[in-house]
Amino acid sequence: MAIIRSIIQDMRSRSERAVQDRAVEAVSDGLSQSCWANMPQELLREVLVRIEASESAWPPRKSVAACAGVCRSWREITREIVKAPEVSGKLTFPISVKQPGPRDSLLQCFIKRNRSTQTYFLYLSLTNALSDDGKFLLAARKWRRPTCTGYIISLDADDMSKGSGTYIGKLRSNFLGTKFTIFDGQPPHAGAKITKSRSTRLVNSKQISPRVPAGNYPVARISYELNVLGSSSRGPRRMQCSMDAIPASAIEPGGVAPTQTEFSVSNIDFFPSLPFFRSKSSRVENFVSGPLASQKDGVLVLRNKAPRWHEQLQCWCLNFHGRVTVASVKNFQLVASPENGPAGPQHEKIILQFGKVGKDLFTMDYRYxxxxxxxxxxxxxSFDTKIACE
Structure with a gap:
């Protein structure tokens, strides 16, 4: 292990110098003739596998990026081992939170709520337990206005502001809290159009730093069905999500969803290890991978799976397979809604499930x-109170 630590320290020092010089390709080529280029590939693979398997937070992931920055041959091996969540089922780099989840299983996460500060924190579950220390992924802060409410979503638990380099998107509701729009701080696919808003005008102002995120791109719309019968017929919520940035064909075998491959410049300043994976090809993939440009497919629509009424328990029930333990109107499971014709097996798969396990603790499992x-x-x-829907 001492040898491995020595290797990691040396690689980190080389990567830091490369970032400071802002010449990643030149540095990589220069190191191609170093002693590390002759290191046995089997030993490098063992180093990467141990780093990938043992770390539970973002900062130590710089070790993986440092391996990629040593030389060209190392970079190819690193790309081969460190796969996207779709394939590996792991969230290695911060950009992983913007990439589709695994195809074959649900990725288990949980959300912690702080009522006093109106903040929410998303963690990746590291064990099969309903709650553990977890690996921090995202944070959100709730804000209110006379006409709407919303949430700012950030990569940093301590800095949840729109002007921060860690801002990646937001959620905004209508006046009744029955309709929501999800905005991404980056264009999710080719041809995406920015939405004009107060924050957009501030970003375009000359008084704002050019490193502030580019804007707000609508990527999904969430609607909760109104309960026209009143409180006497109170029951489970009915919701529908139109994923405007994902084609309906994405759930089919071989279907493809847009995959972002890099953050904006402001986000890269927050995670200096990321430039080792930046290249001309990755910049192109960031937009070419958006299949909605063809406009041949409709957008993916998700609907909540209808619960069944349990006569003995006298309540509505859904099978969360042990991942939810507390009854709540907030609990839901989302499946794909068939575009035309009868539903197939792909429409039975749960794409997202969310439920309560404690006073301020909730599980969140998602997939491709x-x-x-x-x-x-x-x-x-789902956290907002919706009197008109219940």
Missing amino acids: PISAFQAFAICLS
């Missing part, structure tokens, strides 16, 4: 084709 950011935003919409 939505990301942790999108899933978190959808779950945040």
Whole structure:
């Protein structure tokens, strides 16, 4: 282990110098002839596998990026081992929260709520327990205005402001709190159009730093069905999510959802290890991977799975397979709604489930084709009280 630590320290020092010089490619080529280039590939693979398996927070992930920054051959091995969540089921880099989850299983997370500060924190579950220390992923802060409420979503638990380099998106409601729009701080696919708003005007102002995120791009719309029968027929909420940035074909075998491959410049300043994975090809993939540009497919629509009434318990029930333990109107499971024709097996798979396990503790499990950011935003919409829907 001492040898591995020595290797990691040396790689970190090389990566830091490369970031300071702002010449990643030149540095990588220069190191290609170093002693590390002759290191056995089997040993490098063992180093990367141990780093990937043992770390539970973002900062130590710089070790992985440092491996990629040593030389070209190391970078190729690193890319081969560190896969996107869709394939690996792991969230290695911060950009992973903007990428679709695994195809074959639900990625288990949980949300902690702080009532006094109106803040919410998303963690990746590290064990099968309903609650553990977890790995911090995202944070959100609630704000109120006379006409609406909303949430600012950030990569930093201590800095949840729109002007921060860690801002990645927001959620905003209508006056009744029955309709919500999810905004991404970056264009999710080719041809995405920015929405004009007060925050957008501030970003375009000359008085604001050019490193402030580019703007707000609508990526999804959430609606809760009104209860026209009144409180006497109070029952489970009915919700629908139109994922405007994801085509309906994404849930089909071989379907593809847009995948962001890098953050904006302001986010990269917050995570200086990321430039080692930046290249001309990755910038192109960030937009080419958006299949909505063809406009041939409709957008993916998610609806909540209808619960059944349990006569003995006298309540509405859903099978969360042990992931939810407290009855709540906030609990839900989302499945894909068929576009045309009968529902197939792909429409039975649960894409997102959310439920209560404690006073201020909730589980959140999601899968392909939505990301942790999108899933978190959808779950945040459930926290609002909706008198007109219940």
